[in-house]
Amino acid sequence: MAEKKIGVVACSGEECLGGTISRLAVRKIMEKDRPGVTTTLCLPLFIAGDGGEREFAKNYPTISVDGCSKCCAKRAIEKFSAEVSGSIDIEAIIGKELALDAPLSTRNLTEHHQKMVDQVSAEILKIYDSL
């Protein structure tokens, strides 16, 4: 397992299910799978350049987790900081139709959605543990 901090950045997209899944998968990594060694960065704040986010991504490995194939998180990190150490496109994991489905409130989270979260977090962990 990686010893040093790793940044995991979700797009948190508001227009599709993939955005919700990206967010939940990153929170799961932070809270359950790799607590204490995982940092997340707020994507809008990262792009605004109003904090230490860009510096963090220059100095530490980051993994982008995007809800759709536009890959906003990955593109933003690579534009403003450095190449990502790994990237996840949820559309490629759960399929385009599901990924682009309506955004989900966490109060409507079903077992089916939780399985998607688990599937995505498992892919994040594969990258995580290779770093």
Added chain:
Amino acid sequence: MSKVKVLPCSGIGKVLGLLARESVLMVTQDKCPDQTETLCLAQLVTGDDDVINRIKGQACITMDGCPKQCALKSVEAAGGQVAKSYKVADFMRAHRGEDHGTATALTEDGWNYAEELADKMVEMVNELRGEV
């Protein structure tokens, strides 16, 4: 009239970001689905042409989790007309001491507060549409 655009920051580090996100989803999915819509802030801030075209010159409401106000700044930068910007903390005084949950999940108090935030936004939507 075009749908009012309602955008949260969706900050991921604290419960404030989740409160912003969930309150906006209440507005756009449950309370005013025919009068409002949300747009993807990540696409907006990365300069996606489609989203920029949809927001330019349009009436917008933003709900930010922290004082950095990323949603407000991003909408303004993209040419959206911000009719009202809120911060989650704006109405917190009456809720001091409550546990609203985490950035992953809201508690019952958190859901109640999100509902209150959503109702504030609905009032503004109605005002913008001349329905009050």
